[in-house]
Amino acid sequence: MSNDQVTALDIARRLPGIVRKFPAIARGYYYYAVKDQNRELTLGTLIERNAERHGSRAAILFEDRVITWAELNGWANRIAQFFQAQGLAKGDAIAVCLENRPELLAVVAGAAKIGVACAMLNTSQKGKVLAHSINLIQPQRIVVGEELVASFEGLKPELNTGQDTPFLFLADTNTLNAFGDAPEGFTNMATAVSAFNSDNPVLADPPRMGDTAIYLFTSGTTGLPKAAPGSHRKFVKAYGGFGLMSLAMEPDDVLYCTLPLYHGTALLVCWGSVLAGGSAIALRRKFSARAFWDDVRRYRATTFGYVGELCRYLLNQPAGDQDRDHPLNKMIGNGLRPSIWREFKDRFGIETVAELYASSEGNIGFSNFFNMDNTVGFSTAPYKLVKFHDGTRDPIRDDRGRMKEVAKGEPGLLIGEINKKWSFEGYTQQDATEKSILRDAFKKGDAWFNTGDVLKEIGCRHLQFVDRMGDTFRWKGENVSTNEVENILDGSGLVEEAIVYGVEIPNTNGKAGMVTLVPQSNGHQFDVNELFAYLQANLPAYAIPVFVRVTHNIEKTGTFKYRKVDIQKAGYSLERGNDQVFAWLPKTDGYTRLTPEMVQDISAGKIRF
Known part of the structure; x- marks a missing residue:
C-alpha cells in the first residue's frame, strides 16, 4: 500500500490512543450530534459556562494582554447591553470589520448573547466588493477598527444600512481603558460600552441554537461574495467535533491563531475548539513565518490553526536547532498537501494533524478523527463522489438525467445529501442557494449540495482533497x-x-x-x-x-x-x-x-x- 492509503490495520493501530481520549470523545459526540434547534445552547452560553468554570484562566492572549474568561464574559455583557441601548434585538445583524485582536471576539460574543448576528467582513476587501458584501446583509451597525477606517472613506453613500450614523469606531490602542478619538461620522464604541455593567443579560426571548450567530462571506462557486449564515449550532458542532473529538482540548491548552477571524476555519473551528477546552486562544494580526515559533514559545502554544499555504511557508524557513524546541504538538485546519505532510510533522515534531474539510455554507464536513496521514478524514454525513465534466463543477448526467458515482480511488465531485438532519443553510440570496443545489440526482425529489470540490477515497471511507473545480480556485x-x-x-x-x-x-x-x-x-x-x-x-x-x-x-x-x-x-x-x-x-x-x-x-x- 502507498502512503496515501488508509487500511483497517492503520485504524486498528490508532485505537489505543482513541481509547485514552474516550471521555472527551463521548462528550464531543454529544455536542456534535445535538439536534434540538430550540435549545438555549449558544455561543453566549458556552462563554458563560467557561466564565463560571475557568474564570481566572486566560481566554485570549494578544501581544502583552491577557484576558481571562471572566473578563471576556463581562466585556461581552457590556457590549450586549450597549447594543440593546442602540435598539438592536434578536434577529438583527451588524457588520464587523476588525483585524485579529481581542475586540473582535468580544463584539461577536456580545452580539451573540442577545441574538444579533455578526457579518464578518473580509479585511482585505475594499471599494465595490466591500460595499457589495455589506449590502447583502443591510446591517443595523458597522463596527470598524481604527486600522481599517480608510477602507470606508467615501463608501457610506453606497451602503444600505437604513441608519444615518451606522459606524461604530474601536480604537487600535491595545488596552482595555484607552478609548481613542473617533473620526467624524463614527460613534466611539469603547467609550459608550464602558457605561454599562458586566452582568449576564436576562432576556424574555433568548437566542436559540438554530438562530443565526454569524455571516461568513464566501466566493461560493460563482459571482461576487455571498453571505452564508452560520447558526449557533455550527459553534456547538465545532465545540464537540473539533475541540473535543479531534483535539481533546483542555484548560492548559493554548491555540495559536494567525488565520483571519473572518474565516470559518479561524472563528468557528479554532475558537470553537478553544471554547470546548476552556483553553486560551493566542492571536496574531497576520501570519509571519519568521515570528511563528517565537510566538509559539512565548505563548506556550500546544495547538495551532493552519491552512496549507501557511505550512509551506514554515517549511521554507531555514532548518535550525530550535525546530522542535516548542510545546506545539497538534494542529487543526485544512489544505495540508500530501507532498509536505510527513515532512512537516517530522521536522517540527507534530503528533496530531486534525485536517478537516468543510465550507462556510455547506452541509457536509470531514475530520481526520483517527489522525491518519494525507487525508481529510471521514464523515458521518451522507455524501457521494460523482463523475463531472472536465474543467467545470458540473456533474455528468446519463440519458435519464441521473448522476453516476466514480469508482473507488478515482477523483469525483463531492456532493452532500440535503435532508432534515443535514440541512443546507445556504446563502442570504435565494438564487445563489438554489444554484448550489443539485436536484433529482439519483431519484426523483432528492437534493444534494454541490461542493464544487474534487476528492477521492483512499480507503475505509477516508477522503483526500484533489482540487477545487470550476469558477473558484x-x-x-x-x-x-x-x-x-x-x-x-x-x-x-x-x-x-x-x-x-x-x-x-x-x-x-x-x-x-x-x-x-x-x-x-x-x-x-x-x-x-x-x-x-x-x-x-x-x-x-x-x-x-x-x-x-x-x-x-x-x-x-x-x-x-x-x-x-x-x-x-x-x-x-x-x-x-x-x-x-x-x-x-x-x-x-x-x-x-x-x-x-x-x-x-x-x-x-x-x-x-
Missing part, C-alpha cells in the same frame, strides 16, 4: 471567485473581454490567478499597470491576477462559451502567437512583461511566489 489560503474578478475587470473600462482562471506554479499551494483579456479598442494604448492600479483599488491582494495574458481574441465554442480549459492549459507560457504575458513578480509594484528566461525561472521554481 484557492490562492494564498483564500478562495478566489473568477466571476468576482471578472466583474471588477468589466468595470475598469480598460478591457473588452476577460476570462479569469487559476494556474499552477511549481513549489506553491493552490493556483495563482491569471486573466486572459482583450484590451478596449478605443484608440488608446493599453497600459497594463493602469489596470494593476485599478485592481489594487478594488480587490484584495490575493485576488489580483498574478499573470495577465493580453490577446486579440478569446476563442469560444459554437454556443459562445469560452474554451477555458484550453486557455488554462497554456498557463503563463509564451507559445500562443502574438500574445503578451505579464506577471506580478514578488516584491514589485506592478506587472512585468515575461521573457522566455523568466518563464523558465518561474517553472523551475527559482522565482518564489
Whole structure:
C-alpha cells in the first residue's frame, strides 16, 4: 500500500490512543450530534459556562494582554447591553470589520448573547466588493477598527444600512481603558460600552441554537461574495467535533491563531475548539513565518490553526536547532498537501494533524478523527463522489438525467445529501442557494449540495482533497471567485473581454490567478499597470491576477462559451502567437512583461511566489 492509503490495520493501530481520549470523545459526540434547534445552547452560553468554570484562566492572549474568561464574559455583557441601548434585538445583524485582536471576539460574543448576528467582513476587501458584501446583509451597525477606517472613506453613500450614523469606531490602542478619538461620522464604541455593567443579560426571548450567530462571506462557486449564515449550532458542532473529538482540548491548552477571524476555519473551528477546552486562544494580526515559533514559545502554544499555504511557508524557513524546541504538538485546519505532510510533522515534531474539510455554507464536513496521514478524514454525513465534466463543477448526467458515482480511488465531485438532519443553510440570496443545489440526482425529489470540490477515497471511507473545480480556485489560503474578478475587470473600462482562471506554479499551494483579456479598442494604448492600479483599488491582494495574458481574441465554442480549459492549459507560457504575458513578480509594484528566461525561472521554481 502507498502512503496515501488508509487500511483497517492503520485504524486498528490508532485505537489505543482513541481509547485514552474516550471521555472527551463521548462528550464531543454529544455536542456534535445535538439536534434540538430550540435549545438555549449558544455561543453566549458556552462563554458563560467557561466564565463560571475557568474564570481566572486566560481566554485570549494578544501581544502583552491577557484576558481571562471572566473578563471576556463581562466585556461581552457590556457590549450586549450597549447594543440593546442602540435598539438592536434578536434577529438583527451588524457588520464587523476588525483585524485579529481581542475586540473582535468580544463584539461577536456580545452580539451573540442577545441574538444579533455578526457579518464578518473580509479585511482585505475594499471599494465595490466591500460595499457589495455589506449590502447583502443591510446591517443595523458597522463596527470598524481604527486600522481599517480608510477602507470606508467615501463608501457610506453606497451602503444600505437604513441608519444615518451606522459606524461604530474601536480604537487600535491595545488596552482595555484607552478609548481613542473617533473620526467624524463614527460613534466611539469603547467609550459608550464602558457605561454599562458586566452582568449576564436576562432576556424574555433568548437566542436559540438554530438562530443565526454569524455571516461568513464566501466566493461560493460563482459571482461576487455571498453571505452564508452560520447558526449557533455550527459553534456547538465545532465545540464537540473539533475541540473535543479531534483535539481533546483542555484548560492548559493554548491555540495559536494567525488565520483571519473572518474565516470559518479561524472563528468557528479554532475558537470553537478553544471554547470546548476552556483553553486560551493566542492571536496574531497576520501570519509571519519568521515570528511563528517565537510566538509559539512565548505563548506556550500546544495547538495551532493552519491552512496549507501557511505550512509551506514554515517549511521554507531555514532548518535550525530550535525546530522542535516548542510545546506545539497538534494542529487543526485544512489544505495540508500530501507532498509536505510527513515532512512537516517530522521536522517540527507534530503528533496530531486534525485536517478537516468543510465550507462556510455547506452541509457536509470531514475530520481526520483517527489522525491518519494525507487525508481529510471521514464523515458521518451522507455524501457521494460523482463523475463531472472536465474543467467545470458540473456533474455528468446519463440519458435519464441521473448522476453516476466514480469508482473507488478515482477523483469525483463531492456532493452532500440535503435532508432534515443535514440541512443546507445556504446563502442570504435565494438564487445563489438554489444554484448550489443539485436536484433529482439519483431519484426523483432528492437534493444534494454541490461542493464544487474534487476528492477521492483512499480507503475505509477516508477522503483526500484533489482540487477545487470550476469558477473558484484557492490562492494564498483564500478562495478566489473568477466571476468576482471578472466583474471588477468589466468595470475598469480598460478591457473588452476577460476570462479569469487559476494556474499552477511549481513549489506553491493552490493556483495563482491569471486573466486572459482583450484590451478596449478605443484608440488608446493599453497600459497594463493602469489596470494593476485599478485592481489594487478594488480587490484584495490575493485576488489580483498574478499573470495577465493580453490577446486579440478569446476563442469560444459554437454556443459562445469560452474554451477555458484550453486557455488554462497554456498557463503563463509564451507559445500562443502574438500574445503578451505579464506577471506580478514578488516584491514589485506592478506587472512585468515575461521573457522566455523568466518563464523558465518561474517553472523551475527559482522565482518564489
